[in-house]
Amino acid sequence: MQTQNIPTEELQGIVGEEHVREAAAEDAVDGVEPSFVVEPGTVEETSEVMKLATREGLAVSPRGGGTKMGLGNPPREVDIILSTARMDGIIEHVPGDQIVRVQTGLRLRDLQENLAESDQMLGVDPPEEGATVGGIVAANSSGPRRLRYGTVRDLIIGIKVVLADGTVAKAGGKVVKNVAGYDLSKLFTGSLGTLGVIAEANFRLHPIRETARTVFVEVDDHEKIADVVQELTHSSLSQFVLDALEMRWEGGRGVIAALFEGIEPAVEAQSSAATEVLRSHGEMSVLGEDDGKAFWEHFARRPWEAGDVGLKIGAPPSELTAVLASVLGAAERTGARVSLSGHAGTGVTFAGLSGGEAGLVEVVEEVREIRLPRGGSVVVQEAPLTVKERLDVWGTGGDYLGLTRRVKEKFDPGYTMNPGRFLGGI
């Protein structure tokens, strides 16, 4: 969308000619086509680019691996994609302190490979391939192991950001225990690129566990799922023992899976105990480390394909049955096909819906009507553009929108960063 006269030469002057290219169709964000893709190589270059953007009144959308560009509402406008692809180095890794400092353009996969050489890992395991560290921070991505290690906000200990007006600022540090100043690392987690560009991030790490066992059980009644989950959660196998507790429901069948990681005698004992608990509920299986890896690669993926509507529903774990019922009920009424998965141990459920568009919109509205008065959220994480035009992707009954807007207007008064994508159209 060429609404502005963008000073291309100046941009090239900042990052180098070869790092400014005209945007192509695949660079569009929810159908909004930017003019340029800019790849700065340093924080200073990033700052200069942002200064220019602010001066010229341009809208900027930061991008890492581009795996979650569909999150949020369609942007009001995008002039520049600011790609972090060139800033992909590990700044410092101190195994003895269990911390790492990275540039945010580094792919998570590459980071984990690197850390594995010291038998360490970052405790975040989102299923999406190709995500960068910056991306997982901005999107607050998580995977099954969040039960054990928490989410990004529990692991991030320092941050360096570039604001819309080019100001470079850091918060936190490289020590795990730190209460000096405000915790901006947390503020920026999940901010979806609307507060500034996340240039560097520091994390606390964990040792890679020696081995693993996976125990899973099949059930044919969705109401049984919650029972199994509750039983496991309140046994001695709960948090800090269980590494993951996930569920899937597809085609009338449900599977609940638990992951135990640790030393051989420990995981053996735990999987035996879990077997005892689960045995009465249905057909059970136990997998070793390697089979388990393959299992989880499949099991942890989101239950939707491109073109589907994908929902993320947050609710208290004890209400899992109600959540499932609301989705299944609504889907049945409208004839939509539905698959479900979720972090059953922490109360996050994913629903993948496919079918006629009108029906899908109805499902979302109905589920929101049922769930939102009870607290929690129903967010559309994936949807075709036509559906997004009919719905606000953010579904929450919260009372903090005003505060959210005030925060945004302090950090980005000109609405330079990803305008329109966030909560409340911010």
Next chain:
Amino acid sequence: MDREQLIETMQEILGPEGVIHKHEELRTYECDGLMNYRVIPDLVVLPESAEQVQQIVKTCYDEGIPFVARGSGTGLSGGALPIESGVLIVLTRLRRILEVDIPNGRVVVEPGVINVWVSQEVADEGYYYAPDPASQIVSSIGGNLAENSGGVHCLKYGFTTNHVMGAEVVLPDGSVVHIGGGKAPDAPGYELLGAFVGSEGTLGIATKITLRILRQPEDVRTLLAAFKDTEEAGGAVSGIIGGGIVPAAIEMMDALTIEAVEKQISPGFPEAGAILIVELDGPEAEVEHQFEHVIRVCEENDASEIRVAEDDEERALFWKGRKAAFGAMGSISSDYYVQDGVVPRTELGAVLKKISDLSEEYGLRVANVFHAGDGNLHPLVLYDNDAPGEAEKAEELAGEIVFACLEHGGSLTGEHGIGRDKMKYMPQMFTTDDMDVMQLLRCAFDPHRICNPGKIFPTPRLCGERPGPFHMHPVQKAGLAENF
């Protein structure tokens, strides 16, 4: 509104028993756990409900009166230091546990609830609340929230911020918001709760707090190991953590601390240059295995004595000796100044050496007790207030220790917060830009700067104008409005 009217207004909201306005009584609130700074508040109010808190804050907002929130008043950085001509809002009477939700592992409490009460409440069900600062028998959840308190178990279990799931907050303008998902995870929007925890009471007052509770671990084992000096003990710490073990707790005490504790409490600690207390918890098989490793590492580092707690009493005794360390200092010195610095664990040895050098240089003893696992040090600078000049020397020495921590890649504070006490050191750790950007957050919550002003940041930032290049408002950019 003059003082008389303010008193009347507050008495109307709270009743006479909720308003303290007589001089001597106000004086008892002039400092919190840190006695170095004292300011007599203009008025002290003690609300009993969230609604009353809201009304008080609204009144302050309307009248432009600054206010400071206070829990049990045990903070060590002056975070609850009153503002002159301001109101001190004491939350000790909001002390109900509102809801216990075992199926979701959550408890909802009022801010005046004492930390340890939470664990007490859920102990029968086999649960507990993990963050355990040494002050936990008296510090309040609200205070823990403000400071993001840690404790001896935070290496493995995290800090308050990892265990707070939601909060009802009265903002400085008197409005109420609910941040964090509460019992539901992943609330959409910004991590407002994450930013609020640890904000030292400068962004608002939490009136209901949702906490996460954990199941009590299956097995707990504690040992005490004596070493020739802190260096050897530090080697053991590295060996333990290097072996891929994350102990539930790993604490170190030096010779001076051991001496004081023995004198005051007599837990029967061995005479040594340094003592390590290591605790492992979790599933039995795991704990067993890890414990063997820990013992091996201690032996490899020439531990002169290794004592495994035989039973719960002995374990309790080890911890009593550690947790009473600050108080016990009174027995070997008339005054002390406790610091709270963090260094990367790999730098512990070097920093301890630096502290020892500084201690010699200044001629003041420094006792060291600290969370060896996460590098959070509590050097206790011992001095005699009555000896001329010693108090100033002690403060200077404490400052030097802080600089040493920063020099080695650490932080100004691991648990106690910046408050008033460490404000002057902030520029050593953060640039002006860093602090200005942090204060943007404050401007969003508290544009009139009435909520605990004068804490954390040495140079307050004006919230109105942001210096810098002109930027167009999106409405204007869309051609729908003119600039005026």
Next chain:
Amino acid sequence: MTERGGGRNGSGGDDRYSATDSTERRDTEGTTGEEAMAEAIGAGSPEDVGQSTRAASDSIQQTVGADRAESGSYTFPAFDDHHPPEKELIDDCVHCGFCLPTCPTYVLFGEEMDSPRGRIYLMNKGLTEEPMNDEMVRHWDLCLGCMACVTACPSGVQYDKLIEATRGQVERRYERRADDKAFREMIFQFFPYPNRLRAVAAPMRLYQRFGIGDKLRRAGVMQRVPARMRAMEALLPDLPKEEKIPDLTGPVGERRRRVGVLTGCVQRVFFSPVNAATVRVLAAEGCEVVAPKQGCCGALSTHAGREEESLDFARKTIDTFEDLDLDNVVVNAAGCGSTMKEYGYLLRDDPEYAERAKAFSAKVRDVSEFLQELGPVAERNPLPVTAAYHDACHLAHAQGIRRQPRQTLKQIPGMEVKEIREAEVCCGSAGIYNMVEPEPAAELGERKANNILNTGAQMIVTSNPGCMLQIQSSLKKMGHGGLPMAHPMEVLDASLRGVPVETLLDK
């Protein structure tokens, strides 16, 4: 009183941090969960952890601002030179606040001025800048003197010495309101004088026999009687006929010790069976027991800061006992024993008595303490009963004696001792406190009574007449006035004499 500074393992006295101390309290109703939690924070046992949430959540009553007996008295400087609260002791306080959750008035009111930390702060300000006036005195008056804070303090602050010195100053330098003054005078005209108490006891028996109190209550007259008088009325125990004890009682079997006993004031008039039981027990354990004609030990006066009066009583008590060739002086009332162990400190300025007082104090023992020291020899007969043991503040906090009374009870076969939740929080008796500060005392009494009822025990055992009166009164108000109460010596006596348990429970 046992010294606080060094010497924690003094012989005879109890080491409050000793592991065995907590062992004795470990046979508790506390669940493994509670214990695990207590251990997690390094507490010796669940009782060390401070008040329970349920009780705290319910009682958010506070009486700040209500019924202030203000007189407008103003004295500057606050303290004179005669035994002001010592600066050195005040400086031991590092303002950590660990005393707050264990202080009964802080538990009730939730405000800093009514906590040990706050009171010490006021003392400090009084030493340096502030006058003695209504505000200061109000909060010192509200202190119960229970010394739970002394037990909790990690810095070893000797708050007991501080509050006693301060109360003495208040007596001298603060002019109370006329009615307040009169009421306190009246108390001290009666309570330290058994004969006067006895004289009042007779009409009180008639008062009770004819149910006058109940009639007044039903007629609504009681409501119009001032709070303090109502409090006193409610404290009236059911009065048995007074049992006298002989001047000299010989030992059963070989003589192991020769001891004197304090018969007390309230104890001898209202709880004479306790004295009788005490003498029998001591005799059964081989003691020759001397019970001379004696007066008040001065405990109430000491704790109220009435210095001259207390020293007078102290001297007379020493005179009474010192030439009787005694191995020990045995006391069955916690408050009295605590003060008598302090005589050495109290009379430190008196050249004539200083040394004698120290020597005297060294001989003083609480009866449970004494029996455990001596070692039991007499045969105990079974008493199958569950008893809730209540720690009197002046026994547990002031003297550090917790283990011995429990041991005494547990040595009786069939006896099950139940621990009371919030054991370290005062019942509200606190000397004359429940008469001069009836509202907070009533709240504390109710709290204690609830905690006791929750143990499900068949009877209550405690070593202090004041506690007995207070708890009895609170239970009666709650409709549980029939719950039997006894002194440990009454229980042991019943066991030694082979008395059936029903007799105990009929009390």
